[in-house]
Amino acid sequence: MAERDKQAMGETVGDEAEVDFATAVERLEQLVEQLESGELTLEGSLAAFEQGVRLTRNAQRRLDEAELRVRTLVEGPDGGIDFEPFAGPSAEDDSEH
Numbered sequence: 001m002a003e004r005d006k007q008a009m010g011e012t013v014g015d016e017a018e019v020d021f022a023t024a025v026e027r028l029e030q031l032v033e034q035l036e037s038g039e040l041t042l043e044g045s046l047a048a049f050e051q052g053v054r055l056t057r058n059a060q061r062r063l064d065e066a067e068l069r070v071r072t073l074v075e076g077p078d079g080g081i082d083f084e085p086f087a088g089p090s091a092e093d094d095s096e097h
Contacts, residue, residue, distance in 0.1 A: 019055075019058070020062075021059055021062045021063070024055045024058055024059045024062075025059065027051075027055055028052055028055050028056065028059070031048045031049075031051060031052045031055075032052070034048055035048055035049065035052075
């Protein structure tokens with residue numbers, strides 16, 4: 001079990017912020033498999049859960065940004081399809097999630 005715990009905790013805390021959406025989903029799937037296997041200790045399970053929460057928040061933020069970009073593209077002021085780069089949420093907005 002200790003080896004599985006090391007794998008669950010092996011990812012560094014800062015890595016989640018730098019992964020793309022697909023990588024985050026892949027890592028989440030791996031964490032779910034580890035958690036469902038029942039082979040992790042309590043500490044390993046908690047570490048995997050915490051990492052999953054961080055990855056989920058990161059993925060949700062990326063989805064929110066993508067949705068805003070699509071809305072900006074689709075909802076042009078003249079009724080046509082326009083694209084305007086959107087300014088991402090400020091640091092204050094991130095703390096609300």
